[in-house]
Amino acid sequence: MTSISTALSASLQTLQTLDTPTAVIDVPRMRHNIRRMQDRMNALGVRLRPHVKTSKCVEVARAQAAAGAVGITVSTLKEASRFFDDGVTDILYAVGMVASKLPAALALRRRGCDLKIVTDSVASAQAIVAFGAEYGETFDVWIEIDTDGHRSGIRPEDDALLEVARTLHEGGATLGGVMTHAGSSYDFDTPEALAAIAEQERAGCVLAAARLRDAGLPCPVVSVGSTPTALAATHLDGVTEVRAGVYVFFDLVMHNIGVCTTDELALSVLTTVIGHQPDKGWAIVDAGWMAMSRDRGTQKQKHDFGYGQVCRIDGSVVPGYVLSGANQEHGILSREGEPDRDIVTRFPIGTLLRILPNHACATGAQFPEYHAVEPTGDIAVWSRLHGW
């Protein structure tokens, strides 16, 4: 049996062999996050349909399915195709369908994919039923509900809800359900506010479903979700499934919102110190915005982490040190507040560090693959989907 200290040093040795910058997944943390969310959904009595837009990685989705997830949510039809190739059949494409994308959706269904699509307008609903009639395909369509005003969807009380539903139902599509995403949950950071937005998301989507059923229309699925609301909801009565994505890795934005600790952040960028500006207290690292992404999601939160939180190679946080600036391939590492006059000796050239990202979905997207590291030092290269 491997002792903890042996295992730790094994994974550190592995990290020291990697070219930088690279995206590293701490596999035990990822498994913990998957377990945490699945347990919570089980306790709340709903299915979990992970949003794979965060990882875009089949190995990650397999771990989610192994823990009990049912189906996946995708943000592009390329994701749908790739994950279907990997054996996932129950797929929700959660971006409003338009006529020009129907041929690709049809092709997936003809290959045997149980693809669900989404709409929030009569115009698109008409396009879907017309195309379905032309090609003899019964699309499974969910209506997108707007429960917080942040983006797309029909408000639960809006007459357009029934109009769209009837267009689909009478046009021969399968009316599969209603779905919503309270993205504005990212704007809150207290348990009370998060519980309130979770309840608003739940109640609005359940109301939309009730209106459809009261009108004699089918609505088997009631799908809600975002990582903060999934973790803050006190109950999910009337909901059948939850969608969430970023929980699989978590990130600094989620940490500021208050739904995870930094010890739960499973994605980091491994980087090398390549220079200094001692007078300014800067170390220059080879993780710039091309590695971290330009996402500054913590800028307006309670703790602005710049382009990321600095950690030692073992993943432990170096308190007060962040990437305060970024050019394409240069990151500027500095101490918050007073400059560190000992920066050169603290982080000599060649030092390997890990940077926790603001937003895991955005940082992951900068890399063609992840290095997934086990405590044993075993490492796997997991490919990540890029483009559309």
Place this chain on the structure above:
Amino acid sequence: MTSISTALSASLQTLQTLDTPTAVIDVPRMRHNIRRMQDRMNALGVRLRPHVKTSKCVEVARAQAAAGAVGITVSTLKEASRFFDDGVTDILYAVGMVASKLPAALALRRRGCDLKIVTDSVASAQAIVAFGAEYGETFDVWIEIDTDGHRSGIRPEDDALLEVARTLHEGGATLGGVMTHAGSSYDFDTPEALAAIAEQERAGCVLAAARLRDAGLPCPVVSVGSTPTALAATHLDGVTEVRAGVYVFFDLVMHNIGVCTTDELALSVLTTVIGHQPDKGWAIVDAGWMAMSRDRGTQKQKHDFGYGQVCRIDGSVVPGYVLSGANQEHGILSREGEPDRDIVTRFPIGTLLRILPNHACATGAQFPEYHAVEPTGDIAVWSRLHGW
């Protein structure tokens, strides 16, 4: 001979066949930009070494070489390898070298690549000469000069300059020259301020070269550059070459700085309207931040374009309409100032639009390939390098 209107409609027909979102290069605009910069460098009597970090695309670099560019600048060793495979031998890797990257640099040189590397510290200079001695390789090393305090480099008057130079020279490396990048030029937007920072960049780098030569050290190359300073410099006495990248596409940041018109922006993202929120005056498009990048480079400039300027499919600007918000695969299109109550009829579902990006380097990076469109309607798929 094809008339302009026939050609225009041919390229529009081509664009209508593409899946969205996709990155589109307007090839005549790109050629114009390449010609403009090359003519200017010719007039100033210096070589142009384009920075390929903007396009990461061999077809673009070939067009730059065909117009007269000499060699390239790269931001990663993966770029160096890819462009060397395409026949480019004179390559400057413009990010500070560290020991862990020397084996990859050596491998490139052993394959016949005339790779130049960069340092700004005694520690890295020592690592380079020690590694060179161990493997019998004479590295060609340029010293990075800090002419504006924005990032890396040694200040021209700093004693460390001679110390690093002697470490390299006496250690057996080829002291190839000095290089600087006045990245703070992005902070200015008047011709006078840009000319002043260009002169500061030139004078600082020339001073560093003079100090080396006065000390009896070689300094054949004096390399400066950024797109704004290259276009603003009134003379480049003492400079041998200029490096610039983003000019090949230009972008809204460069437009705000004042070095290009929106008619010169050669990169755009083709997108489809997928929905509306009529009460708010929003159209929802399928170009979110995954397509545009999270770069908000115009946020603190004189005109904040949100996530991009909206154009018709023919590339003409729709004044006052921008992407005011972005989620991963959803962009929120709205009018600046008062909401547009006619948004649904102005941009019906299915409408194809083109979005000009804040920052071409960042937006390009979101795509595995470009669609390069000629006025004839001819279209080519140009692959783009991703990762490290």
